[in-house]
Amino acid sequence: MAQTLQRTPLHDLHVALGARMVPFAGWEMPVQYEGVISEHKAVRTDCGVFDVSHMGELDVEGPRSNELLQATLSNNLDKVAPGGAQYTLLTNERGGIVDDLIAYQLEEFRYLLIVNAANREADFRWLKERELPGSDVRDVSDQYALLAVQGPRAIERLGLPEARPFTFAEGEIDGVTCMVNRTGYTGEDGCELLVMTDDATALWERVLDRGAVPCGLGARDTLRLEACYPLHGQDITPETDPISAELGWCCDLDKEFSGAQELREIKARGPRRRLVPFVMEEKAIPRTGMTIEGGGEVTSGTHSPMLDRGIGLGYMPTAAAEVGTELTIDVRGRPRRARIVKKPIYQRKEPV
């Protein structure tokens, strides 16, 4: 079915930089500029910038906004105050993961949810259907662009003050006002800059002028996999639960939310399977959907630019999910050895 792809405000700048554009979640996005590996290494050693304007923003406002979100999101929002942010899950009645997202508390009675592009409409419908009198949910995605500036030198290059992870504040980069969120998806220090659509190109150019390397979705995927961050739609889905996905830490089972009782039961009896990170011990690149001997399945796989080896995430039956367990992955008919490792798969040891 032919479908018109949406474009971010930075589309023409990506093309001018020589980006290779690909369809992703209904958007035409840069997958790489110079190359995935060099972009990946720029983020691990210095600073890279990603256009992630395809992500959705939902505004939840009103005196009962907290009540609505506490009943639908897995993490306890009462741990957050205005200026704070929290990684959390939108769960269905079975405890399946509708989406993973970050909730930012803007004001006492106002939250911003930054959600996956592919789930923007589903999340919006989900919340809208459960709206309470006194909680107004709006999809404000078209008003904003989002730039992720990531790497050990990201904050220094942008001239921003130090701040704790999962906080945010209004900021300004060379005259362009934006919301500076201390969050990311790479396992490195850095921030995500939420900016009004009309200011997006100016902000992108200022960030490049300050030495950030433009990076595409290809490097975003290799970086998040080295950091062992799950990707919704692959590692976590409405059919997978957070306990099996090792995301129990962001589920407050002492409160009531959609699927909480099911998750308590899964936790009490122990999950049937677990999401594990693994590293290949032989030359081969694991890919989504490959089977792992003993009843497992690869949900994400790639080549790690830092380890120069195949790495991935996959579900294994709980009895075979211990760190150190050897795995055999069916790589298009060839058995290839891998081993379950502790997460993250890669973490920089030395300061840069």
Added chain:
Amino acid sequence: MAAAESYPSDLKYHREHDWARIEGDEAVLGITWFAQDALGELVHYEAPDDGSTVTKDQPYGEVESVKAVSDVIAPLSGEVLEVNGKVVDEPETVNEDPYGEGWLIRLRMSDPSEADSLLDAEAYKQVVADS
């Protein structure tokens, strides 16, 4: 450093983006500039075994980039005399020099007349232009 686009006139081409350099009854095979550019930086080469048999128009190996895997199609049939170990160890060699250091296998042709069915550089450039 990625190589600049080129399709040398001394090579024969298969429309699945493979080339062959014919040397007597032997041939050296590889993938074209277009193929490596479409894949991006190569990070894995799954090579055939020395001494194995490859068949024209059938896959004899795989090349992978971070994002994708692609079969390598044999432009000619024969026995594998040598696999390029440098590409096994450093797959990015294919991106840097697809027609030189980035060759994939050396073959003893079982039917040299098969070469007559391959494309010359001009005809292959048309395949690239149409794809």
